[in-house]
Amino acid sequence: MDPSAPHKNSFDDMLAATAPLDPIPTAVVHPCDAASLIGALEARDKTLITPILVGPEERITAVAKEEGISLDGVEIVDAKHSHASASAAVRLVREGKAQALMKGALHTDEVMSAVVDKVTGLRTERRMSHVFVLDVPAYPKPLLITDAAINIFPDLMVKADIVQNAIELGHALGVQTPKVAILSALETIYPKIPSTVEAAALCKMADRGQITGGLLDGPLAFDNAISRKAADAKGIKSEVPGDADILVAPDLEAGNMIAKQLMYLAGADSAGLVLGARVPIMLTSRADGTLSRLVSAALAQLMVHHRLGKDLM
Secondary structure, rough: OOOOOOOHHHHHHHHHHOOOOOOOEEEEEEOOOHHHHHHHHHHHHHOEEEEEEOOOOHHHHHHHHHHHHOOOOOOOEOOHHHHHHHHHHHHHHHHHOEEEEEEOOOOHHHHHHHHHHOOOOOOOOOEEEEEOOOOOOOOOOOEEEOOOOOOOOOOOHHHHHHHHHHHHHHHOOOOOOEEEEEEOOOOOOOOOHHHHHHHHHHHHHHHOOOOOEEEEEEEEEEHHHHHHHHHHHHOOOOOOOOOOOEEEOOOOOHHHHHHHHHHOOOOOOOEEEEEEOOOEEEEEOOOOOOOHHHHHHHHHHHHHHHHHHHHOO
């Protein structure tokens, strides 16, 4: 990829891609502050979601009144507290009334504890993982980074699911064969750095059909993954370096640092989803701005319609 190529606003393209799609019914978990309530309603106004507000009705209506927001026509499912909100939202998905979840004013672990419950949750055969989608000014296309929020020290088989989840999101974004860079500290296999060995194993798993739909290469250091010049200097011959769509971090700490550095030092805009559950989950935080919330909703909408399209084939 030519680093001098003009930067396109990837998030504008994603929002534009949702224009012909129907909004997805979304359970908004405990939207009891202005940011989460406004974010959900703005996503509704952009026809990304049809929000179902799940939480203490009195608190939700009080926030709406304080902000001067009308809740006319918006469904509210009353729940006494945040844990009850999470359980009720998951139940809406299991009953087929919601196709996605959006986190409101509660802790991530409260949402995820309801999602991962072995009896009443939303588990599938695949491990759940988070994917950051970044619009980096210095990179000419969307950059997906995983996993920076869910799996702390994933083993090889968990990493295989992390990669597969990210590839599926890449497909939903219209990338026919996402290029996946498996990151480590170096580009050669060195047994004292286990992530280099796991990277090589993931690539061989892709060769054998255990991971499908993407083009994998690794281990790759970060510079080799995003710079063709750096890869050429190391003699790396592959289609992935310098043109990666997906960066797979060796662990959560590394992934989180990569994503946050790009946001705060490189001016990247961010959005993201948790994948691997029955439905996509938007883990927006209080620090997220309107654009992040809207694009996360757009990602969920694209993901749901992508899956529906596959089911109809």
